[in-house]
Amino acid sequence: MSILIVGTVAFDAIETPFGKTEKIIGGAATYISLSSSFFTKNLNLVSVVGEDFPETAIEMLKTHNVCTKGLQIKSGEKTFFWSGKYHDDMNTRDTLDTQLNVLENFDPTVPQEYQNSNYLMLGNLMPSVQKKVLDQMKKRPKLVVLDTMNFWMDHFLEDLKESLKQVDVLTINDEEARQLSGEHSLVKSAKLILEMGPKYLIIKKGEHGALLFNHNEVFFAPALPIDDVLDPTGAGDSFAGGFIGYLEKTEDISFENMKRAVIHGSAMASFCVEKFGTQRLEELSYEDVEARLKQFIDLVRFDISLEN
């Protein structure tokens, strides 16, 4: 059993109402990997960085059970860089700078020993790159999860729709669900998106929780009410990492277990936003995770006996 994680490994510079960082380690695959690592030791990473990427950051991933054999290091090139500033409500942000660098010509190569991974997490990337990874798998993974964003819907919609036919779980946020479906109602959106291919759809609503849909059922997981969200960067990726990490650990992809996985994902996202960047995920213990899960249980548990 193992998870193959594909996505960006990057530098971020983040500004929120609570502070501002220099260049720090970020990227979808970084958050996904760190978050999954609390549930499984079998993590394979496919990504790309430049020669400016610090060896210490790669070591940090390795100590979190991440195999970095699939992490290309391009000499003479620079790591993908993103800089953004969050507005006061923390739900919207402006991109201040994007330097694609190594991402511009990223041609993912899946090492032979990764090609049998039975869980595949396609982190947010150009859809054609996500597809190249899927095509290199020796056998169809037990579960394929794909995360994407509005940018790809704007510019590469047909590629994205092609990929959607091959994935089991799609994770997007509420605005993206509305854009992809053309429907305002999330219930109607979900129906339309599930017709595009995915068997399951997770709609992430940030501080308002997440919805898990299949063709017949819906499950809602709240976000934990938090004193202060310091930095929302990576919350969605931490969610995805907790989700797929828990599924790999339990080897059960039933809807009932996906509910539990969504709660685990929500717990990991709730940690992520408490500090800037990957800091909180890096310092976390599994005891912290269990205590947080208990908070989620207490948050939504009620006991109603119906008369009929």
Add this chain to the structure above:
Amino acid sequence: MSILIVGTVAFDAIETPFGKTEKIIGGAATYISLSSSFFTKNLNLVSVVGEDFPETAIEMLKTHNVCTKGLQIKSGEKTFFWSGKYHDDMNTRDTLDTQLNVLENFDPTVPQEYQNSNYLMLGNLMPSVQKKVLDQMKKRPKLVVLDTMNFWMDHFLEDLKESLKQVDVLTINDEEARQLSGEHSLVKSAKLILEMGPKYLIIKKGEHGALLFNHNEVFFAPALPIDDVLDPTGAGDSFAGGFIGYLEKTEDISFENMKRAVIHGSAMASFCVEKFGTQRLEELSYEDVEARLKQFIDLVRFDISLEN
């Protein structure tokens, strides 16, 4: 056991992306009463209308177990009228017209047989009017719930703060919680507002559910994902009605039972928005309510066993 409900009984004219009504029956106390009536037969109403208010509407309230002895009918005067138009997202609206009419000089009189009601629901009204009702109670009710809105915070903040010292449960929406506390974080808002007097705070987040706080605990109830919200008018009042109606029925105001009451309130609100005005609440059966409660249970139920 009985509930005294104070609030507006009114005419509304509503426009949403899904349609438009003529003058229909509305008002906070109308929605609260109808919603509570599914849980208790002991409903006392204190409000005011003009001579233009139809006898059929009063009969409709009576058939829903509402005693209208405390409903003043002012001859030669007109009923409070509100008209509004909801934006495409249904979360924001413009007020098109407000005619206070009988509300301008509303002096509530609590009939003697109401003065021992042990549950008091102070629906959204001018804080000084809410207080006049509280002052007429012979003994302190077992539970006092107060609903209010940003308008009163803008113009009668000191009166409102005076009332807050005397209530058990305050229900407001997220923006109002932020305004009242001056804090963006809802967790921090709740702490500050609970210091103003209420023992419990319910923050209503519309389609994003509701939070129940006391000094030590927090509970989250989702909103039911609905195909189309046709008309959000009265949803908050339907919530309040289900909440206090269930508490009166069960005679238990513990935090555990308040959780159940919040779920019952959410269920009633989810019905309210399915049709325009009070239509859905009027036609509802208790079997419908039970079926909806089961949907809420299924929506959030998950089963995680922690290792430690």
